[in-house]
Amino acid sequence: MTTIFIIGAAGNIGRRLSKTLADKGHAVRALYRKPEQEQTLRQAGAEPVSGNLTELDATTLAAYMKGSDVVVFTAGAGGKGGPEMTNAVDGEGLKTAVAAATQAGVSRFLLVSAFPEAGRGKTISDTFENYMRVKKEADVALAQSELDWVILRPGTLVDDSGTGLIQAGPAIPYGDIPRDDVAATLAEIIEQPDVSRVIIELTAGDVPVRQAVEKIAKR
Numbered sequence: 001m002t003t004i005f006i007i008g009a010a011g012n013i014g015r016r017l018s019k020t021l022a023d024k025g026h027a028v029r030a031l032y033r034k035p036e037q038e039q040t041l042r043q044a045g046a047e048p049v050s051g052n053l054t055e056l057d058a059t060t061l062a063a064y065m066k067g068s069d070v071v072v073f074t075a076g077a078g079g080k081g082g083p084e085m086t087n088a089v090d091g092e093g094l095k096t097a098v099a100a101a102t103q104a105g106v107s108r109f110l111l112v113s114a115f116p117e118a119g120r121g122k123t124i125s126d127t128f129e130n131y132m133r134v135k136k137e138a139d140v141a142l143a144q145s146e147l148d149w150v151i152l153r154p155g156t157l158v159d160d161s162g163t164g165l166i167q168a169g170p171a172i173p174y175g176d177i178p179r180d181d182v183a184a185t186l187a188e189i190i191e192q193p194d195v196s197r198v199i200i201e202l203t204a205g206d207v208p209v210r211q212a213v214e215k216i217a218k219r
């Protein structure tokens, strides 16, 4: 059994991941910030941990993480609160989480980032440009840490049911991916600790999740 601390656990990917991991018999500690989310997380089999990333310092967050085996960061401002909130959650929040994991001695750290091609060929807003800049800076901060990191860059997230079939690799063509399959891929990466210090691009595809992750682990 692995203990996983999920930041952004009440979000669309976080909720799916919390349930998937709990169903597999893992212990899930789920950071959330709205009181109404507590019960949902508990029902999913997770242990809810209340906290707002923009208000927590690294030492407090490290105390919450202590004893976990893996941290998953799937939080994001989602465009709410403008560029300032994106900077605070997706940017500074990630850096606080990296510092906290380092302090708590939790070496394995999975980050849900963004595919660099998102927005290519479209007219993009300043807000989106800032989002992409912050996501890349977060990748840089994690990749420069001493942690045993994995950066997952999904294509456009959709709410269609998962198929369990993906395309995953260090450089793949852009596409969509159901959130169910992002959660399934994260769970599989957690169960395959040989996947380490890699950036993985992810879209829908035709390879079963386990097989696709095994291929990355063997590289």
Ligand SMILES: NC(=O)c1ccc[n+]([C@@H]2O[C@H](COP(=O)([O-])OP(=O)(O)OC[C@H]3O[C@@H](n4cnc5c(N)ncnc54)[C@H](OP(=O)(O)O)[C@@H]3O)[C@@H](O)[C@H]2O)c1
Residues within 6 Å of the ligand: 007, 008, 009, 010, 011, 012, 013, 014, 031, 032, 033, 034, 051, 052, 053, 054, 055, 074, 075, 076, 077, 078, 089, 090, 112, 113, 114, 115, 153, 154, 155, 156, 157, 158, 179
């Ligand atoms: N949309 C796309 O096509 C796309 C593509 C690639 C990558 N991504 C990235 O994928 C990640 C997850 O996506 P998703 O669909 O699961 O997003 P989501 O549903 O918006 O979930 C994000 C979670 O982060 C939490 N959060 C925001 N600010 C926080 C704070 N200050 N403290 C603690 N938690 C906070 C939110 O909490 P609340 O529930 O309280 O709001 C929410 O639960 C995001 O980082 C996003 O940037 C998105």
